[in-house]
Amino acid sequence: MNSGLQALALFAGSPAGAILLALGQAIVVVCVCFDMVRALAVPRSHRRYVANTVFTTLAWPSVLISAVIVLIQAASGTWQNVAAGVFVMVMVIFRWRHGGDEDNWWKGKGKKLATWFRNQTASRSAAAPAAA
Secondary structure (H helix, E strand, C coil), X not given: CCHHHHHHHHHHHCHHHHHHHHHHHHHHHHHHHHHHHHHHCCCXXXXXXXXXXXXXXXXXXXXXHHHHHHXXXXXXXXXXXXXXXXXXXXXXXXXXXXXXXXXXXXXXXXXXXXXXXXXXXXXXXXXXXXXX
């Protein structure tokens, strides 16, 4: 086993690593639960809007957390947990990329945030004060 993976597996077994893993898994569970609420809620309702916003916000961190957990489990040699973790990760990615509903706060925010960022970083040409 690679020494870096061994160190990662040892850290995951420590109390601090166990707490971080538990918090990460809690984020993944919250993401999956909000996906279920999103799937069962009435389209264009406030409940679906909130659930879709939370799911869309937590999907990317959930995929990263699941990937780290799968890597730790692979380093530890628990292959059943690796298979379950890969399944959860693929399910979240699939629901995130193919969930055709755009009922969330993030819809259209990419262009708005890019425009805001461009305006904030644009060089401002202030006229020099006139000498009196």
